[in-house]
Amino acid sequence: MGAxxxxxxxxxxxxxxxxxxxxxxxxxxxxxxLIEAEDPTQKVITPDGEEIPLEKxxxxxxxxxxxxxxxxPSLIELLDIISS
Amino acid sequence: MSGWFDQLKEIVNINFNLHIxxxxxIHIGSDNSHPAVYNQERDILVxxxxxxxxxxxxxxxxILQEFVNSGDGLLVExxxxxxxxxxxxxESSNREFLSFFKGKISREDFAALRAAMYLNKCFRxxxxxxxxxxxxxxxxxxYGARGNKISNLYSAGIFENTIKPLYxxxxxxxGFDEDDFLRYYDQIIEQEAFTVFASSYMTVDxxxxxxxxxxxxxxxxxxxxxxxxGIGRNIIEMITEVISEFEMEGFYPRPPSITxxxxxxxxxxxxx
Numbered sequence: 331m332g333a334x335x336x337x338x339x340x341x342x343x344x345x346x347x348x349x350x351x352x353x354x355x356x357x358x359x360x361x362x363x364l365i366e367a368e369d370p371t372q373k374v375i376t377p378d379g380e381e382i383p384l385e386k387x388x389x390x391x392x393x394x395x396x397x398x399x400x401x402x403p404s405l406i407e408l409l410d411i412i413s414s
Numbered sequence: 415m416s417g418w419f420d421q422l423k424e425i426v427n428i429n430f431n432l433h434i435x436x437x438x439x440i441h442i443g444s445d446n447s448h449p450a451v452y453n454q455e456r457d458i459l460v461x462x463x464x465x466x467x468x469x470x471x472x473x474x475x476x477i478l479q480e481f482v483n484s485g486d487g488l489l490v491e492x493x494x495x496x497x498x499x500x501x502x503x504x505e506s507s508n509r510e511f512l513s514f515f516k517g518k519i520s521r522e523d524f525a526a527l528r529a530a531m532y533l534n535k536c537f538r539x540x541x542x543x544x545x546x547x548x549x550x551x552x553x554x555x556x557y558g559a560r561g562n563k564i565s566n567l568y569s570a571g572i573f574e575n576t577i578k579p580l581y582x583x584x585x586x587x588x589g590f591d592e593d594d595f596l597r598y599y600d601q602i603i604e605q606e607a608f609t610v611f612a613s614s615y616m617t618v619d620x621x622x623x624x625x626x627x628x629x630x631x632x633x634x635x636x637x638x639x640x641x642x643x644g645i646g647r648n649i650i651e652m653i654t655e656v657i658s659e660f661e662m663e664g665f666y667p668r669p670p671s672i673t674x675x676x677x678x679x680x681x682x683x684x685x686x
Contacts, residue, residue: 335498335499335502337487337488338481338487338488339439339487339488339489339490339495340439340440340441340442340478340481340487340488340489340490341439341440341441341442341490341491341492341495342441342442342443342489342490342491342492343441343442343443343444343491343492344491344492344493345444346442346443346444346462346463347491349442349444349463349464350442350478350489353463353474353475353478353479354478354479354482387491388490388491388494389488389489389490389491389494390482390488390489390490391482391487391488391489391490392482392483392484392485392487392488395482395483398490398494400491400493400494400497401548401549401551401552401555401556402497402529402532402533402549402552402553403525403526403529403552403553403556403557404552405494405497405498405501406501406525406528406529406532407525408488408490408494408498409498409501409502412488412498413502
């Protein structure tokens with residue numbers, strides 16, 4: 331608890347989300363959910379199998395690209411991962 | 415630091431005459447007018463992809479992909495990154511409290527407790543109602559109604575002033591069984607909405623007033639009882655005194671149930 335963050339971090343503005351997603355060949359569908367740019371039928375999901383609306387998209391981490399949500403429990407989990 | 419950094423360093427050096435270092439923080443912005451800006455004082459490089467020439471923008475893509483996929487790093491929204499650091503800082507300040515509960519309650523409850531702690535910190539700091547609501551929603555979505563109760567109990571000081579002392583009191587006695595604590599603990603969580611927690615800060619009148627208000631609330635939501643809990647000799651005496659007063663006023667349709675064990679009192683009053 332209150333551990334040192336051991337992971338290198340690159341941050342992005344909230345307004346730069348679409349740019350960031352484009353670097354990973356992702357985009358957003360008409361309902362505002364992250365999808366594969368090459369296959370719009372394929373939604374991007376978290377490791378828990380949840381779809382990600384753009385406003386909840388927090389970032390990407392290693393391991394064949396794990397997509398992150400910005401709700402409080404997810405951010406606490408992320409803290410544990412990057413501190414370990 | 416891997417090849418991605420060297421490639422990035424080369425791009426900004428050659429194209430923008432900027433010099434970055436291994437510890438330079440990289441931030442991706444959305445300013446259309448400046449492709450790359452380096453703040454020497456804060457050692458931050460801001461890249462604005464929308465302002466980059468197409469050939470440089472396309473070179474950024476494999477660099478960021480390598481950054482993420484190499485395992486070196488995390489690409490995260492600034493706002494979320496700030497929250498993570500804030501959570502870490504808050505937990506540092508409450509290390510002893512969190513260490514106490516880690517391993518004593520379930521992993522899920524402990525995770526909910528950590529979330530409740532941060533939520534409470536934001537509330538104290540004056541965060542917007544919208545932000546508080548969103549965080550609370552996140553807790554409920556992940557941990558359900560139990561998470562909501564844990565959050566309420568934490569912000570009411572029950573974890574610090576009742577549950578922790580409860581464990582400490584019970585642990586004093588020979589034959590202490592953690593499962594007994596967990597039974598009490600589960601009851602506290604489950605009955606959160608219907609319970610008054612008596613503390614040493616209360617007078618008899620304050621406690622009585624709290625019980626009466628809880629009765630009003632509980633009736634409104636269809637509950638037929640209120641539970642009163644407390645720890646310690648003085649609080650046990652105070653609770654029994656208040657209950658006696660209610661009894662003399664002919665308050666109950668049936669006698670209250672009172673359990674006192676190991677300096678811990680639990681009283682249930684039925685009012686209909």
